[in-house]
Amino acid sequence: xxxxxxxxxxxxxxxxxxxxxxxxxxxxxxxxxxxxxxxxxxxxxxxxxxxxxxxxxxxxxxxxxxxxxxxxxxxxxxxxxxxxxxxxxxxxxxxxxxxxxxxxxxxxxxxxxxxxxxxxxxxxxxxxxxxxxxxxxxxxxxxxxxxxxxxxxxxxxxxxxxxxxxxxxxxxxxxxxxxxxxxxxxxxxxxxxxxxxxxxxxxxxxxxxxxxxxxxxxxxxxxxxxxxxxxxxxxxxxxxxxxxxxxxxxxxxxxxxxxxxxxxxxxxxxxxxxxxxxxxxxxxxxxxxxxxxxxxxxxxxxxxxxxxxxxxxxxxxxxxxxxxxxx
Amino acid sequence: xxxxxxxxxxxxxxxxxxxxxxxxxxxxxxxxxxxxxxxxxxxxxxxxxxxxxxxxxxxxxxxxxxxxxxxxxxxxxxxxxxxxxxxxxxxxxxxxxxxxxxxxxxxxxxxxxxxxxxxxxxxxxxxxxxxxxxxxxxxxxxxxxxxxxxxxxxxxxxxxxxxxxxxxxxxxxxxxxxxxxxxxxxxxxxxxxxxxxxxxxxxxxxxxxxxxxxxxxxxxxxxxxxxxxxxxxxxxxxxxxxxxxxxxxxxxxxxxxxxxxxxxxxxxxxxxxxxxxxxxxxxxxxxxxxxxxxxxxxxxxxxxxxxxxxxxxxxxxxxxxxxxxxx
Numbered sequence: 001x002x003x004x005x006x007x008x009x010x011x012x013x014x015x016x017x018x019x020x021x022x023x024x025x026x027x028x029x030x031x032x033x034x035x036x037x038x039x040x041x042x043x044x045x046x047x048x049x050x051x052x053x054x055x056x057x058x059x060x061x062x063x064x065x066x067x068x069x070x071x072x073x074x075x076x077x078x079x080x081x082x083x084x085x086x087x088x089x090x091x092x093x094x095x096x097x098x099x100x101x102x103x104x105x106x107x108x109x110x111x112x113x114x115x116x117x118x119x120x121x122x123x124x125x126x127x128x129x130x131x132x133x134x135x136x137x138x139x140x141x142x143x144x145x146x147x148x149x150x151x152x153x154x155x156x157x158x159x160x161x162x163x164x165x166x167x168x169x170x171x172x173x174x175x176x177x178x179x180x181x182x183x184x185x186x187x188x189x190x191x192x193x194x195x196x197x198x199x200x201x202x203x204x205x206x207x208x209x210x211x212x213x214x215x216x217x218x219x220x221x222x223x224x225x226x227x228x229x230x231x232x233x234x235x236x237x238x239x240x241x242x243x244x245x246x247x248x249x250x251x252x253x254x255x256x257x258x259x260x261x262x263x264x265x266x267x268x269x270x271x272x273x274x275x276x277x278x279x280x281x282x283x284x285x286x287x288x289x290x291x292x293x294x295x296x297x298x299x300x301x302x303x304x305x306x307x308x309x310x311x312x313x314x315x316x317x318x319x320x321x322x323x324x325x326x327x
Numbered sequence: 328x329x330x331x332x333x334x335x336x337x338x339x340x341x342x343x344x345x346x347x348x349x350x351x352x353x354x355x356x357x358x359x360x361x362x363x364x365x366x367x368x369x370x371x372x373x374x375x376x377x378x379x380x381x382x383x384x385x386x387x388x389x390x391x392x393x394x395x396x397x398x399x400x401x402x403x404x405x406x407x408x409x410x411x412x413x414x415x416x417x418x419x420x421x422x423x424x425x426x427x428x429x430x431x432x433x434x435x436x437x438x439x440x441x442x443x444x445x446x447x448x449x450x451x452x453x454x455x456x457x458x459x460x461x462x463x464x465x466x467x468x469x470x471x472x473x474x475x476x477x478x479x480x481x482x483x484x485x486x487x488x489x490x491x492x493x494x495x496x497x498x499x500x501x502x503x504x505x506x507x508x509x510x511x512x513x514x515x516x517x518x519x520x521x522x523x524x525x526x527x528x529x530x531x532x533x534x535x536x537x538x539x540x541x542x543x544x545x546x547x548x549x550x551x552x553x554x555x556x557x558x559x560x561x562x563x564x565x566x567x568x569x570x571x572x573x574x575x576x577x578x579x580x581x582x583x584x585x586x587x588x589x590x591x592x593x594x595x596x597x598x599x600x601x602x603x604x605x606x607x608x609x610x611x612x613x614x615x616x617x618x619x620x621x622x623x624x625x626x627x628x629x630x631x632x633x634x635x636x637x638x639x640x641x642x643x644x645x646x647x648x649x650x651x652x653x654x
Contacts, residue, residue: 061420061441068406075402079395082423091441093388094421096409114388114418216598243600271543273570274601 002043004302011039045304061091062296063111066122067099072268073238073285074122077140080289081120088297090117099214101125108133118296124181136299138292142185143308149299151292151309152186158281158313159193162235162263165279165315167201169322171233171261174198175206177224177245178237179213187237190265190281194235206231217244225252232260235281239264242278246320261321279318284311329370331629338366342629372631388418389623390438393449394426399595400565400612401449404467407616408447415624417444426541428452435460445623451508463626465619469512470635476626478619478636479513485608485640486520489562489590492606492642494528496649498560498588501525502533504551504572505564506540514564517592517608521562533558544571552579559587562608566591569605573647588648606645611638 008018013032020028021036028036039045062085066074082092093116095107104123111119118136123144139150159176166174176191191207198205208224221244236242242264246256256262256276267282291309298305317323335345340359347355348363355363366372389412393401409419420443422434431450438446445463448471466477490501503518518534525532535551548571563569569591573583583589583603594609618636625632644650 064421069396069409070403070406072399072402075399075405076397078402078421079397079423082396082421089437091437092421094391094405094409094419096406110416110418217600218598240598240600244598247600271545271567271571273544273567273574274603276601 002045002304004045006043007036007039007045010043011035059115059117060089061093061114061116062293063093063095063107063116063119064121065095065097065104065107065111065119067124068096069094070096073266073283076268076270076285077122077289080286081293084290084293088293090293090297097123097125099124111135117300120292120296124185124187125183136296138296138299140288140292141187142183146307149295149305149307149309151288151295151311153283153288153313154310155186155189155313156193156196158265158283159190159195159235160197161193161313161315162190162265162281163194163197163233165263165317165321166233166235166261167197167203168324169233169261170325172203173206173230173232174203175208175224175229175231175234176237177206177208177221177234178241179217179220180209180211180237182211190235190237209237217241218248221245221248225249234260234262236262236264239266239268239278239280242280242320243276246276256320257322263315263321267316275319277319278316279321280316281313282316283313287311329372330631331372333370334363334366334372337370338362386442386444387416388420388441388443389620390420390422390434390441390443390446391448392422392424392431392434392438392446394451395423396421397423400593400610403595403597403612404449404616407613408620411617411620415620417620417624424450426451438462444627447619447623451512451514452510463623465623465626467615467619468514469510473634476622476632476634476636478615478622478638480610480615480640481637482513482516482640483520483523485592485610486517486522486562487524488520488640488642489517489592489608490521490524492590492644492648493560493562493588494524494530495651496560496588497652499530500533500557500559501530502535502551502556502558502561503564504533504535504548504561505568506544506547507536507538507564509538517562517564536564544568545575548572548575552576561587561589563589563591566593566595566605566607569607569647570603573603583647584649590642590648594643602646604646605643606648607643608640609643610640614638 004015004018008015013036017028017032018036021033064078064081069075069078085092097103097107104125120138122140137148139148141152143150176194180187195205206229210220213220217240225248234245236245242262245262254260264278264280267280269278288311295305331342331345335342340363344355344359345363348360391405391408396402396405412419424430424434431452447465449467464475466475468479470477503521507514522532533556537547540547544567552575561572563572569589572589581587591605591607594607596605615638622632
């Protein structure tokens, strides 16, 4: 990908001149402007709103805005993001929004005031509608806008993998259960991928979701059971919902994986000391972290980076689905 | 506790004058100096090296230096520290040292260069020997030096509580198992409190520790079993060691709590979805976090704060010890 430096070199001008052309500010002669624009065209350089504001950044600090570092998925992510930033001498400022829109906006203001170099953001609220960020931002898990690069697991494929694994193991009554947000996030694709495979096989598929649900996982699962669902294979939106489902099912005399099979999503278990050892769609958490940092640092270097990066997921078989039948 | 403001008020002078007296810098008349020193004596004000350097701080950023935010104990702590700092408009810079001395020193340099207002530190290495910090620091879990305030759980009492709970439930062959560091941290007191109660009851107590152990918990536990230990009641240094012990014991035909009872330490389980639901000595994690921040902010306000703050722990009974016999 061509950067602003390549444009300057090809046009035979300084970086400042390219910047003035891009920002339409300050004096540039018509002749020079023409040379810069030709170089931009020749290199297929797409000036990026965000990368252009880089020069104003005063610090080597990156803000990480996420719901809560206390959740095991986010704490693993935060660990690797900080680790990757440190390699380039960047520091991490940690912001726990608790999924609260007001807090997200406050943190955003704070990060701007502190002149952070950029932000890595995990938001599941609608907070960005109408908000100008004016800073390099990389989003994880969610398409925030067409000008903000985002990195996500292949959630759709994860949903498909889960459905296929359950069907191969004899499940015929599928269900998707979990929390979601009222704005579209990558999490929805788990459900959509799952349902697409059920449809392909002409199998029934219950979808039970509670949006912007903030209570304990167990409460949502109890709501699911109140619908008297008939199921034998379930994908839950996260691992914690899978564990809560198994716990609530046991109270109702249902054993996993004998009576029903469950696959979670995330891959938060880092040891096999605690049971159930969940079958799960493992997200490449370390990969999501490192890639987000690389994209952000690329933007800070004036590069135009990919708008969408989708990383592979994998099925971890655990003990909550049956072994595959032989042959 | 008297602060620098109280001294100024009693002496009838400005804060700057008190500061000049304390730092022995700039002009102060003999008469004024005498008044300030009398106020200091009358108020029993102990000028604090660290608080005195506050005026140089340029940012409202606090560094948090810990082994890894990925561990559930540290991620809960980091969440509450950030939450408490945000109330006073301070920001948190997150540093994962991975327990590595070189990384700790690098982060310390980085934090100084970035002129953070202060540091909250969890270190289990010997890195501070001979290092000048020259910044307000609060230490959690460990006495770093006589000039650095520290906050810890009552680890000794936690060890005592665990031993008493096991003895009350019929255990007569006690063991303490876990990791430790080669420098004295508050964690040692868990062992000492535990052993003190065993001694009081004239009961045998195995102590099995591997210092600066960085492998998986399971590996340390396998080392413990290779000593062919004879035990019926165990305290482990953390919850993860307790879970690993139960898993390894099962492979050897020993069931918990029928054949032996186990108590962990920390209280990392925030739901009862995963088994075993550990009996544990719960640390007041939120309290440790908020208190550390309050001490640090107190120092930044020029107050002299307590050198040692010890918070109460409690026994969570879980399912890995037997119910108490009646009567």
